[in-house]
Amino acid sequence: MxxxxxxxxxxxxxxxxxxxxxxxxxxxxxxxxxxxxxxxxxxxxxxxxxxxxxxxxxxxxxQHQDLWETHESSHDQGKWELKLLHRDRIAGATASSLHHNYHDRFLELMKRDARRVTGLIRRLTANTSTGTGPSHREVDEDFGSEVVSGMDQGSGEYFVRIGVGSPPTSQYMVIDSGSDIVWVQCQPCNQCYRQADPVFDPADSASFAGVSCSSAVCDRLQNANCHAGGCRYELSYNDGSYTKGTLALETISLGSTMIQNVAIGCGHTNRGMFIGAAGLLGLGGGSMSFVGQLGGQAGGAFSYCLVSRGNGSLEFGRGAMxxxxxxxxxxxxxxxxxxxxxxxxxxxxxxxxxxxxxxxxxxxxxxxxxxxxxxxxxxxxxxxxxxxxxxxxxxxxxxxxxxxxxxxxxxxxxxxxxxxxxxxxxxxxxxxxxxxxxxxxxxxxxxxxxxxxxxxxxxxxxxxxxxxxxxxxxxxxxxxxxxxxxxxxxxxxx
Missing domain, CATH: 2.40.70.10 (Acid Proteases)
Structure with a gap:
């Protein structure tokens, strides 16, 4: 110890x-x-x-032509290191709607931030009692018309690149220290927002495995539902973004290091202000976050450095101390x-x-x-x-x-x-x-x-x-x- x-x-x-x-x-x-x-x-x-x-x-x-290259992580002394990129770099590289005037970008950031704080405070001041435990309801094929507001948050300002599936599909992901789930947009895509990389297709991954509604993994997920015995999830964010789809176990790659059986949300219906990202990498303190699922492999520790212009870093493991x-x-x-x-x-x-x-x-x-x-x-x-x-x-x-x-x-x-x-x-x-x-x-x-x-x-x-x-x-x-x-x-x- x-x-x-x-x-x-x-x-x-x-x-x-x-x-x-x-x-x-x-x-x-x-x-x-x-x-x-x-x-x-x-x-x-x-x-x-x-x-x-x-x-x-x-x-x-x-000035940084490596932006769209696959960023390999370094794995040394029990740590994995990844590059972090600010939202503005992703938005500029994907030719998304990005204000080139600094003042306009500043005002948009302040608006996003106000929404983030409103949702975060609503979440933290709400009564979070869930009674005796999770209960799953059966839903129809389109997983309902309303999104359960269980995760009212903004969609993040920093991004990291990871691999999803076997063989790995490279994806940019929003990082969020206040979120407890990992999810990506998935094929077949009933509704998807535009992302920088091709949408992940579970049919192309040898390691993708759906989670049953009776699984203990499904019990750990807030706002879980059932469809045909399969575990389904739905999450909404305070800026109007949302994702809903199936829960699965999948391999996540940090450079050359593969981490198997990570529970992820496979989003078939998504709407977002995620500016090119494929989904979200939750780094919160709960058991379903990426950090929580790494458990002993990372020693319960991670480290980050946020840089708005240039490459920041995100490291997992006690070697990051x-x-x-x-x-x-x-x-x-x-x-x-x-x-x-x-x-x-x-x-x-x-x-x-x-x-x-x-x-x-x-x-x-x-x-x-x-x-x-x-x-x-x-x-x-x-x-x-x-x-x-x-x-x-x-x-x-x-x-x-x-x-x-x-x-x-x-x-x-x-x-x-x-x-x-x-x-x-x-x-x-x-x-x-x-x-x-x-x-x-x-x-x-x-x-x-x-x-x-x-x-x-x-x-x-x-x-x-x-x-x-x-x-x-x-x-x-x-x-x-x-x-x-x-x-x-x-x-x-x-």
Whole structure:
């Protein structure tokens, strides 16, 4: 049995070892002034980020011609590693409806994110009691006209490439840390949305095996139904996407490594906003997620690094455990076993802890509140009281920066178009037990357009838990060690 990691007391993911930080106006770049370096502030390169917003995803893709190649995983010391791709890269490569204007893409992301959060909060605040256990109803051939809303979530922002079947058919899959099922679109396809790869055909796979309605595997699936003795599933998402079809056992390939008898949904009727992906790879904490089904093979651990421009990574297995990480306890909520909760005791700005009551972030005995780590949510949501105190502390330390009107869900925005670089206060998460996660500047000041408007990338939520979104997680190696009950934040950006 591997011993539990020991949390360290301090983690600084971005610490500039510079004698000075230069802050200068774009109109007078040669007349900048020097400010003594202070560890509670950091250097934020405005013009570099503005330049990135002016580069369309299609041009970025052309610089990475391996996008459509089969991405082999590395298998070393008990781990499997895959590449992660951001949604915009898939959308650009498939010539799907993608806004080439950054501001339009930004607004679409905020709309998707609002739907995601609405569905996630609805799910987490609903009464999840299922009585004595799963019950299966017999359905007709078309599996009903209504979709059971058992998984109201958005459709994800990050994709990974895996093989499905024997021989393997390469497919792009959405990853979702809050979902407990693996599913792909399948032939015969009664209704399918457009995907980048050919739709998986079970008839071409020697390892495909349907699951009976009386199977223990079917009993583990929420919203399971029966048709002619076979186990059927149906799932809906808050953006209007859905999938329904048969449950099967199939071989999943991670590069050259084959994992047999993985329970997957084979979707014959699907509607989606999945932008080229064949389906979804659930990474949640339940037994039916991909991580849950790997079980001992992966040691109950997986690690990911989210990168919006370039290749991130997704690793399975205890070999993925980074040395020198800061470890915080993983909290389980029986009312929402799919989700990964962490203990958050407070927030900091400029090295000063904001005096937010600690119970603002607490998980109650009834399963309400708490703090969820979610790959599918973009922007971190905080309870209204906590958000207002946090935002006001940030505004108080950025009085020298020109403010502008709010944009979309953000009420705190700045016009940084006249700057090359600016000096901004650090933003930190204070976790229960001691560890402090200090974010890189680009994880809390994000561009709302390509003209220099930047917004403080947090938003209030009137109900439900706090949610640490993928913008705040980006570039940080994050490890979920479900077996030992810890979440790790890596010592290096990636």
């Amino acid at each position: 591997v011993s539990s990691p020991v949390p360290v007391m301090l983690l600084m993911l971005l610490h500039l070892h510079l004698p000075t930080i230069i802050t200068s106006s774009a109109s007078s770049a040669n007349h900048g002034y020097t400010i003594p370096h202070h560890p509670d502030f950091q250097h934020f390169n405005v013009q570099e980020i503005i330049a990135e917003t002016k580069t369309p995803p299609t041009q970025f893709i052309s 980074p040395m020198g990480a800061a470890w915080v306890p993983l909290i389980r909520n029986p009312r929402a076993p799919s989700f990964y909760y962490v203990g958050l005791s407070g927030l900091g700005v400029g090295g000063v802890r904001v005096p937010i009551p600690e119970d603002v972030f607490g998980l109650t005995e009834a399963g309400n509140g708490g703090v969820v780590m979610d790959t599918g949510t973009a922007v971190t949501r905080l309870p209204e009281l906590g958000y207002q105190m946090f935002r006001d502390a940030y505004i108080a330390q950025t009085g020298n920066l020109p403010r502008v009107s709010g944009v979309s869900i953000f009420d705190t925005c700045y016009d940084l178009s006249g700057f090359v670089t600016v000096r901004v206060p650090t933003v930190s998460f204070y976790f229960s037990g001691g560890p402090i996660l200090t974010l890189p500047g680009k994880n809390f000041l994000i561009p709302a357009n390509d003209g220099g408007t930047f917004c403080f990338a947090f938003a209030p939520s009137s109900s439900g838990p706090s949610i640490i979104g993928n913008i705040q997680q980006e570039g940080i190696q994050i490890t979920i060690d479900g077996a030992n009950g810890f979440v790790g934040f890596g010592p290096n950006v990636c």
